[in-house]
Structure formats: structure tokens, C-alpha cells
Amino acid sequence: MQNDIDNMGSMITLAAEPWCIRERAIDPARRFLHETLFTLGNGYIGMRGTPEEGSHGRKDTLEGTYLNGFHDTEAIHYPENAYGLARINEFMLNVPNAKRIDLFVDGERFALDSGRVEAYERMLDFRTGLLTRSLEWTSNSGKRVRIVSRRLVCMARKHVAAVEYAVTPLNFSGTVRIVAAIDADVTNLQAGDDPRVGSAISGPSLQLVERRLDASSQLVLQRTRHSGFLLASATDAMLAGGKQAPVSALEGGHAFDVDAGQGQTVTLHKFIAYASSRDMLEAEVADFAGAEAARARTIGFEALAAEQAAYLAQFWDEADVGIDGDDALQQGVHFNQFHLLQSVGRDGKTNIAAKGVTGEGYEGHYFWDTEIYVFPFFLFSRPEIARALLQYRYNGLPKARERARQMAHAKGALYPWRTIAGEECSAYFPAGSAQYHINADVAYSIRLYLLATGDFDFIAQYGAEIVLETARIWIGLGSYDRQGRFCINEVTGPDEYTALVNNNYYTNAMARMHMTFAADVAARLRAERPDDYARVAAAIGLEPVELDAFRAASSAMNLPYDAELGIHEQDDSFLSKKPWDFAATPQENYPLLLHYHPLVIYRHQVCKQADVVLALLLLSDQFALDDKRRDFDFYERVTTHDSSLSSCIFSVIAAEVGYRDKAYAYFMETARLDLDNTHANTEYGVHTAAMAGTWLGVAYGFAGMRLDDGGLRFAPTLPYQWRAYRFKLHVRGALLEVAVDAGGADYRLLQGERLALAHRGKAFELNATQNSIRMGDLA
Structure with missing residues (x-):
């Protein structure tokens, strides 16, 4: 037959x-x-x-x-x-x-x-x-x-x-x-x-x-x-x-x-x-x-x-992101959330690989993708899993200390760029081990965890040691130039098409955040829990002068800016490089990394993924809206998005600066990336960071959510293609539902006693007496 x-x-x-x-x-x-x-x-x-x-x-x-x-x-x-x-x-x-x-x-x-x-x-x-x-x-x-x-x-x-x-x-x-x-x-x-x-x-x-x-x-x-x-x-x-x-x-x-x-x-x-x-x-x-x-x-x-x-x-009762108006998109969102849950380690010994547990791409290695892309999804939907991911980093401190010594740092800990059990596994150091920013990425996730949960017990027991040990690396790595600026030289930022540069903006800005946070954590620990401070200080040999060094380097950090163009420079040399000739590059030559020698790429003004644009999101309160718009306009022109990590970040910033069509187009590139196999390699495993980027696109992008020292705030918009969307968040022991439709946004407190937040600059509180509010103005 x-x-x-x-x-x-x-x-x-x-x-x-x-x-x-x-x-x-x-x-x-x-x-x-x-x-x-x-x-x-x-x-x-x-x-x-x-x-x-x-x-x-x-x-x-x-x-x-x-x-x-x-x-x-x-x-x-x-x-x-x-x-x-x-x-x-x-x-x-x-x-x-x-x-x-x-x-x-x-x-x-x-x-x-x-x-x-x-x-x-x-x-x-x-x-x-x-x-x-x-x-x-x-x-x-x-x-x-x-x-x-x-x-x-x-x-x-x-x-x-x-x-x-x-x-x-x-x-x-x-x-x-x-x-x-x-x-x-x-x-x-x-x-x-x-x-x-x-x-x-x-x-x-x-x-x-x-x-x-x-x-x-x-x-x-x-x-x-x-x-x-x-x-x-x-x-x-x-x-x-x-x-x-x-x-x-x-x-x-x-x-x-x-x-x-x-x-x-x-x-x-x-x-x-x-x-x-x-x-x-x-x-x-x-x-x-x-x-x-x-x-x-x-x-x-x-x-x-x-x-x-x-x-x-x-x-699903707490993590579901519901979208009314597009079944294919809704399928993509649910598919991504389901695979994230299937892939994430939750025992404090494991993390989430770039391909999850679906294939052998990248050899099952864990990257900084976890802290910056995946961590927020679990932090706000399953905070106990987020805590376990941070516990994994704590358990990796001994290996990180060993790596720091190998890299000539007398003190501190340096996390590997790609690893499973803690060893640095990157055989190509210019685009791998040189990405020192992973230390700041880990510290950023700990800071975000504290802001979202208020769990200072975790900081005292585990987080402070991670933050302080990793912050020491910046003092050993950086130096002051003749103008008194603190410079960090010969590193690679998130953009893997630009390697071994001086003063990568993302790295320097995140290092400044990291050292300031480390000094703040130490001060709070010493004031509120002197016994814990003494224990941590004794365990790592911390000296008060180091905290002063953190604050001094932070305040003097060199953050490249081009006044003529009105943009933040990706690094000291980026704007002096020859722009990549996109018009003469055939479509079959993407991704560039498979068709051009690294040196050819490094000599050009071209980005694989969001770099400065990622800093605009993570450190959002440090940038004016006009600066964000100019940065977006410039870096969009030179970015290939050859990395699956890129489109979701461009979507979020496009939404913030008012480019609604671009925000939606970039979002759609992310939302069904694996279902539609748009990067033509999903057979070797899903793209977990991009999957989490879909959640970022809804919450951080269209809903305009930010959580920083200024509190929790939203600036929601509704894509033209949707009738409504909704999602829930765990914040400070409360469970908040956010629902947006053409008429405005509803905020409802489902669990918890009270929660302070803001809608487009209007501050309010939800509590047992008033557990919901309707805000009518959308962008």
C-alpha cells in the first residue's frame, strides 16, 4: 500500500x-x-x-x-x-x-x-x-x-x-x-x-x-x-x-x-x-x-x-495575558507563556536556558537573558520562581569569584556570560566574556525584586552578598581619565556586532546603577540589620572605603553623549565608524554573523540588537522623552535585529515615544516568532528571551508600566488592532488586575490590603474600601 x-x-x-x-x-x-x-x-x-x-x-x-x-x-x-x-x-x-x-x-x-x-x-x-x-x-x-x-x-x-x-x-x-x-x-x-x-x-x-x-x-x-x-x-x-x-x-x-x-x-x-x-x-x-x-x-x-x-x-488565573481582537496573537502569547513555565528552573540550582528544554541550541547554556528578559515575567506572575532564579545566582558565587581571579580582579565576583554550572563556557571572548554587563544585569534583577516584593529578608540573607561582590568588579575594571571621568574600557555591551570598546553606554549606565544600589543596600543593612551587615562584611572582607569608592565612581561615570546629534553614543568610537551599507546587503546575508568575519562587522556602525535602546527601558527615569525619541530614531536605522532579543525592546520604546505602528510591528515580530519560525531556527529550540519579551511588550510597552524608586506607574495605550487587553501583577504582596479598552483603563485590587500606583501621572491608592478605579484617558 x-x-x-x-x-x-x-x-x-x-x-x-x-x-x-x-x-x-x-x-x-x-x-x-x-x-x-x-x-x-x-x-x-x-x-x-x-x-x-x-x-x-x-x-x-x-x-x-x-x-x-x-x-x-x-x-x-x-x-x-x-x-x-x-x-x-x-x-x-x-x-x-x-x-x-x-x-x-x-x-x-x-x-x-x-x-x-x-x-x-x-x-x-x-x-x-x-x-x-x-x-x-x-x-x-x-x-x-x-x-x-x-x-x-x-x-x-x-x-x-x-x-x-x-x-x-x-x-x-x-x-x-x-x-x-x-x-x-x-x-x-x-x-x-x-x-x-x-x-x-x-x-x-x-x-x-x-x-x-x-x-x-x-x-x-x-x-x-x-x-x-x-x-x-x-x-x-x-x-x-x-x-x-x-x-x-x-x-x-x-x-x-x-x-x-x-x-x-x-x-x-x-x-x-x-x-x-x-x-x-x-x-x-x-x-x-x-x-x-x-x-x-x-x-x-x-x-x-x-x-x-x-x-x-x-x-493561568494569575499569569494570563488576555487579548481581545486577534486569535492568532492570543495563541502566540499563551504559547510563549506556557513554554516559559515549562522551561524555567525553580529549585535554586537551575536557571532557564536560551532554548529552554526544547532543543540543544546554544548547548543548553544560561545567559543574561534570564535577568533582563525572563525574570520580570516571573517576578510579576510567580514571584517564588523569580526568587529561585536569584538563588541560582547566589549558589553560583563561588565559581564567579574564581572567574574574577582568573580575570585579574583581586576582589569580587564575575558571573560568566554563558554557563550551566558556573564555569565560563564562552570560547569566543570578544562577544562573550567581554560582556561584563552581566554583573549589573544580575544586580538589576535583585533591585527590581526588592522594589516589587519588599522582601528585604532575601537581600539580607543572599542578595547583599551578590550585589556587593559583583559591584567590586567595576572598581577593579574601571579607572579615572584626565578629565576625572570614571571610564570602563575594553568591554562588549549587549550588541554583539560591536565588541571590545571603551565606555559602552549600556555597561557604564548599568554599572552606575549597580554601584549606587550596592552602597544603598549596605547602608540600609547597616542601619536596620547591623548583625547581618557584620556577617556579610566579614564573609567578603568588605571595607567602608569600598562603599565610598562605589559612590564616587557612580557620580563620575562617563556616559557618552553626542550633543550635535542629541543622542547617547553607544561607545566612544561608534559614531566614528563607517555605517553599514544595508542597501548593498542581500537579504540572504542575514544574519550577518553567518556571512561576514567578525572584524568586518566590528569595523562598521551596525547593531545586532538593542543596546542603548535597552538602557532607555531599564533606566527609564533617567532619560527625557525627547532623548528617547532621538535615540530610537538613530539606532533603529543601524540595527539588523539579527538577535531575537531585539524586537521586543524596540517595541516597548516605540510605544513610549508615540510610534504606535512601529510598536505594534515590532511586537508582532516577537509574539509569534517561534510559532511562525521567523528566525528560521526554531527547530533547534524556542527563543525563551523573545517569549518573555512578548510579556514585556504588553506590560512595559502598551500598558506603559514602570517600577522604580518613584513607585509603580502606568501609561496605557490600546493598539488599533485590539478591542481590549488585560493582565495581572503581583506587587508588594498584592495582586493587581489591569484591563484596558477603548474607553480607558481599569485597575482592580484582587488580593492585598492596599497598593499605591499612578496612571499617566495621577497617583492613587487601591485598598479594601476602594479596590478598583476607572481611568479614562489613554494616549
């Missing part, structure tokens, strides 16, 4: 449904991409949206399962060496595929690429967290079956996932064999010439230690080749329906044989658990994983599914 799968959906796109993504046919051209989009995760486990039955040798697929933070290491080899270069790379591993299920119908193996697929639908539901696939398939001998599978990765159970796999003979009675396996023969994707794709390793990094099979359970123990972590992959399976034969133990799994009558459904439930010695003592790993899988079996799939739906109901 001819295989019709290649003719089923050559032009398939995902329907615009607000609460799910759904495919109604298999499109071979989009198979790799959809594996990313249909990924399930819980912040620890990530399972790409590949079928349970595997790929059967196809090349246009990536069978990937990942554990956030679980990695191997390898030495970085430099043909030309230099002191202080990063020495060890950490890379996320593809771990055993424990969801593997093989189906045989009267001896014929089911595969999507053989026989005939008569009907097909797959849906990822953002409200239930279930990936459901239903299809009807006719074998080459004419036997027709219905297959319905449901998959979940438990949000409330860090180590657990489960699969329900139901098979119904439709036109025959016969033998159905279902094999529940753990495929441990896995490797990582090789990056090739594109550093954004995967890792540079070849061959397996997991070495088999032991494989155990019991009556219905199995366990695979493996050890990483270099990092030495022990990994346990465990399953427990049970079958219901039909006349069952005794279970057969096979190499790699269990075979369940059933005599099934026509119309009779046979259902396998498979419960999965992963654990590693990065999470617990090595001696506990195997027993823990086995017990978690067994416990999940006792609970049952339906109860796990109900638990999942309840978890997500609470999440």
Missing part, C-alpha cells in the same frame, strides 16, 4: 486557536519544527514532540529528552592559546528516551512512514498540559487501528512524566503487541558551522553502568563521561484491555501481547522518572527514580492529569 504521509500536509500551518496548538496532518517539511513546538516540560524534564514510536532512522528529526542543568563537560581546545581563556565547556545532554513505545499489529510494525495514515490530529493544550495525538492507520496488509496517545510532564512532580497509549482494532480481531522501552542509545546534535544549533561534540557522553528489568519496571543507570554525574532513567508500565499473555522481558523493555477483538481498546500506561546525582546523593539516585515511577503508577494517569490541570489553572 502506498504511503500517503508525504502528501498529507505540505502547506500545513497551525490553526489560530487561543489555548492550544493543533496540527491536523503531518507535514514532513515542518516535522523538525513541530517537534520543538510540541515539546512538553516542567522546568526540569523536557521532551520534544516526537512520536512515541520513534523516528525509525529519519534524518529530519531530533529525538530529544533533556534535564535542565544535567550536563557533561569537555575541554576547550585553542590552536592559539592565551591566559585566562575559558577552559571547560558545559553542555546539556540528550538523555535516554523513556517515552519510547513500539506497536505491532499482527506482527506488522506501526510507523507513520509506512502503511497509510487515514486520519490524524495532534494537539498541545495549554490549559491541561497534555499532548494528545489521535490517528487511524491501515497497515500494508489492510488492518486498520485507531491509536490515541496522551502525554504529560508533571508540573507538580519535578522528576515524573507519563504516557497513555490506547490501541483499538477497527476492522479485525488479532494480536496487538505493545513494547514499552527505554532507548538509551542517544547522542547530541552536532552544531556544524552554526554555533546556535547544538554542541561541537561527537559520539555518546553517557556510559552504561547497569540496566535492570523487573516484572513491569525497568531502570537504566548511566554515568556522564567527564562530569561524572550518575543518571537514572526509570519506567513502570501497566496494560489494560483484551486477553493478555504474560509480559515478556526484552533487551531494553517489556513486551505486552494481547488478543484484542474488533472495537476493543487496549491501553498501556507508562510512568517515567529521571533523577541524577546533580539533584541528590549518588547512592540515592537509582532507588529514588524507581520509587518515583512506581508512585506515579499507583497514583494513575487520570489523577496525574487532573493534578496537572489544577496546577495550570492556578498559573
Whole structure:
């Protein structure tokens, strides 16, 4: 029988449904991409949206399962060496595929690429967290079956996932064999010439230690080749329906044989658990994983599914951004929020990778994207997750101190630009390790956390040490010039197309904020909690003269400004460079980094992403509106937006300066970036920073939200394309709902005693007596 799968959906796109993504046919051209989009995760486990039955040798697929933070290491080899270069790379591993299920119908193996697929639908539901696939398939001998599978990765159970796999003979009675396996023969994707794709390793990094099979359970123990972590992959399976034969133990799994009558459904439930010695003592790993899988079996799939739906109901009740007037956009917003929740570490030991847990792009590394792009979304929707992300940075201080010493800093801590467990993994230092601004980015997130939560206990226990240790780096790095200006030389700002410059505006402005905040935190700690101040000062050897140095450097900071153009210069040399010839650059030569030597790019006036424009947002109260408009106009002309981090920031500032059409266009580039694969590399993983940028675009952009020393304020606008939008915020123990329509904005206090805020400069307070207010003026 001819295989019709290649003719089923050559032009398939995902329907615009607000609460799910759904495919109604298999499109071979989009198979790799959809594996990313249909990924399930819980912040620890990530399972790409590949079928349970595997790929059967196809090349246009990536069978990937990942554990956030679980990695191997390898030495970085430099043909030309230099002191202080990063020495060890950490890379996320593809771990055993424990969801593997093989189906045989009267001896014929089911595969999507053989026989005939008569009907097909797959849906990822953002409200239930279930990936459901239903299809009807006719074998080459004419036997027709219905297959319905449901998959979940438990949000409330860090180590657990489960699969329900139901098979119904439709036109025959016969033998159905279902094999529940753990495929441990896995490797990582090789990056090739594109550093954004995967890792540079070849061959397996997991070495088999032991494989155990019991009556219905199995366990695979493996050890990483270099990092030495022990990994346990465990399953427990049970079958219901039909006349069952005794279970057969096979190499790699269990075979369940059933005599099934026509119309009779046979259902396998498979419960999965992963654990590693990065999470617990090595001696506990195997027993823990086995017990978690067994416990999940006792609970049952339906109860796990109900638990999942309840978890997500609470999440959406407080995190949902609702948009009235565009289902495709609403789908994109929900998709982004769902994947952020699936990808973020929440145990204080892990962070959120650039690709989450959906693929191997950037080797699973964490970047400063977390603090500047992702952190605000969780801070205002799930503040406990935001706190855990800061805890991750605290736990990384020892490695950051080591890195500071390698970089010739006698004191302080220097966070790595890209890492998993704390090592600097950037082998190309001009666009990586030279981005010292990450220290200020971490401090910025701590400052924002304090403003949003008032949680000074966290500052006293953890945050002060981070802020003070990282602030020391600026004193060691910078110096005073002959005019008495504090200068920071030979660094790279957020814009990776401009490297190793003097006085990058973003870096200097953020360093000024950082040192001022560090001195303020120390002063408050000394005044309000002298014991905590004494403890922190003793732990890091802090001297009062250092605090004076912070304030002096802050007040003398060199912040480049061109009076003739009326703009803030990106750095001392940016305006003296030859502008990039955009008119002569063919479209296929973007992104520039894949088609031009770095030196060619560095010599030109061209930006990969928001740099000065990002400073306009983060330090908003330090700029006049006219300055913001002039900066936006200038830097928009020279920015390629080759980075997925860029468009959302330009959208926010465009909204603030009154460029409503541009704000919306940039926002739309971000909101469906992965669903529409606009950067043409989503198959290797989603873009988590851009996903969080969608939230920034609504809250910071269209709603004009800012939170700084002046308090919480809004300046909402309504895009012409929408009828209304709404979102909620956790601020200072209160839960605030903001709803904007054509007539104005409603502010409603849902939880908490009182909250002070402002609408377009009009200050007011919500409290138990007046818990809502309608403000009629929009821009």
C-alpha cells in the first residue's frame, strides 16, 4: 500500500486557536519544527514532540529528552592559546528516551512512514498540559487501528512524566503487541558551522553502568563521561484491555501481547522518572527514580492529569495575558507563556536556558537573558520562581569569584556570560566574556525584586552578598581619565556586532546603577540589620572605603553623549565608524554573523540588537522623552535585529515615544516568532528571551508600566488592532488586575490590603474600601 504521509500536509500551518496548538496532518517539511513546538516540560524534564514510536532512522528529526542543568563537560581546545581563556565547556545532554513505545499489529510494525495514515490530529493544550495525538492507520496488509496517545510532564512532580497509549482494532480481531522501552542509545546534535544549533561534540557522553528489568519496571543507570554525574532513567508500565499473555522481558523493555477483538481498546500506561546525582546523593539516585515511577503508577494517569490541570489553572488565573481582537496573537502569547513555565528552573540550582528544554541550541547554556528578559515575567506572575532564579545566582558565587581571579580582579565576583554550572563556557571572548554587563544585569534583577516584593529578608540573607561582590568588579575594571571621568574600557555591551570598546553606554549606565544600589543596600543593612551587615562584611572582607569608592565612581561615570546629534553614543568610537551599507546587503546575508568575519562587522556602525535602546527601558527615569525619541530614531536605522532579543525592546520604546505602528510591528515580530519560525531556527529550540519579551511588550510597552524608586506607574495605550487587553501583577504582596479598552483603563485590587500606583501621572491608592478605579484617558 502506498504511503500517503508525504502528501498529507505540505502547506500545513497551525490553526489560530487561543489555548492550544493543533496540527491536523503531518507535514514532513515542518516535522523538525513541530517537534520543538510540541515539546512538553516542567522546568526540569523536557521532551520534544516526537512520536512515541520513534523516528525509525529519519534524518529530519531530533529525538530529544533533556534535564535542565544535567550536563557533561569537555575541554576547550585553542590552536592559539592565551591566559585566562575559558577552559571547560558545559553542555546539556540528550538523555535516554523513556517515552519510547513500539506497536505491532499482527506482527506488522506501526510507523507513520509506512502503511497509510487515514486520519490524524495532534494537539498541545495549554490549559491541561497534555499532548494528545489521535490517528487511524491501515497497515500494508489492510488492518486498520485507531491509536490515541496522551502525554504529560508533571508540573507538580519535578522528576515524573507519563504516557497513555490506547490501541483499538477497527476492522479485525488479532494480536496487538505493545513494547514499552527505554532507548538509551542517544547522542547530541552536532552544531556544524552554526554555533546556535547544538554542541561541537561527537559520539555518546553517557556510559552504561547497569540496566535492570523487573516484572513491569525497568531502570537504566548511566554515568556522564567527564562530569561524572550518575543518571537514572526509570519506567513502570501497566496494560489494560483484551486477553493478555504474560509480559515478556526484552533487551531494553517489556513486551505486552494481547488478543484484542474488533472495537476493543487496549491501553498501556507508562510512568517515567529521571533523577541524577546533580539533584541528590549518588547512592540515592537509582532507588529514588524507581520509587518515583512506581508512585506515579499507583497514583494513575487520570489523577496525574487532573493534578496537572489544577496546577495550570492556578498559573493561568494569575499569569494570563488576555487579548481581545486577534486569535492568532492570543495563541502566540499563551504559547510563549506556557513554554516559559515549562522551561524555567525553580529549585535554586537551575536557571532557564536560551532554548529552554526544547532543543540543544546554544548547548543548553544560561545567559543574561534570564535577568533582563525572563525574570520580570516571573517576578510579576510567580514571584517564588523569580526568587529561585536569584538563588541560582547566589549558589553560583563561588565559581564567579574564581572567574574574577582568573580575570585579574583581586576582589569580587564575575558571573560568566554563558554557563550551566558556573564555569565560563564562552570560547569566543570578544562577544562573550567581554560582556561584563552581566554583573549589573544580575544586580538589576535583585533591585527590581526588592522594589516589587519588599522582601528585604532575601537581600539580607543572599542578595547583599551578590550585589556587593559583583559591584567590586567595576572598581577593579574601571579607572579615572584626565578629565576625572570614571571610564570602563575594553568591554562588549549587549550588541554583539560591536565588541571590545571603551565606555559602552549600556555597561557604564548599568554599572552606575549597580554601584549606587550596592552602597544603598549596605547602608540600609547597616542601619536596620547591623548583625547581618557584620556577617556579610566579614564573609567578603568588605571595607567602608569600598562603599565610598562605589559612590564616587557612580557620580563620575562617563556616559557618552553626542550633543550635535542629541543622542547617547553607544561607545566612544561608534559614531566614528563607517555605517553599514544595508542597501548593498542581500537579504540572504542575514544574519550577518553567518556571512561576514567578525572584524568586518566590528569595523562598521551596525547593531545586532538593542543596546542603548535597552538602557532607555531599564533606566527609564533617567532619560527625557525627547532623548528617547532621538535615540530610537538613530539606532533603529543601524540595527539588523539579527538577535531575537531585539524586537521586543524596540517595541516597548516605540510605544513610549508615540510610534504606535512601529510598536505594534515590532511586537508582532516577537509574539509569534517561534510559532511562525521567523528566525528560521526554531527547530533547534524556542527563543525563551523573545517569549518573555512578548510579556514585556504588553506590560512595559502598551500598558506603559514602570517600577522604580518613584513607585509603580502606568501609561496605557490600546493598539488599533485590539478591542481590549488585560493582565495581572503581583506587587508588594498584592495582586493587581489591569484591563484596558477603548474607553480607558481599569485597575482592580484582587488580593492585598492596599497598593499605591499612578496612571499617566495621577497617583492613587487601591485598598479594601476602594479596590478598583476607572481611568479614562489613554494616549
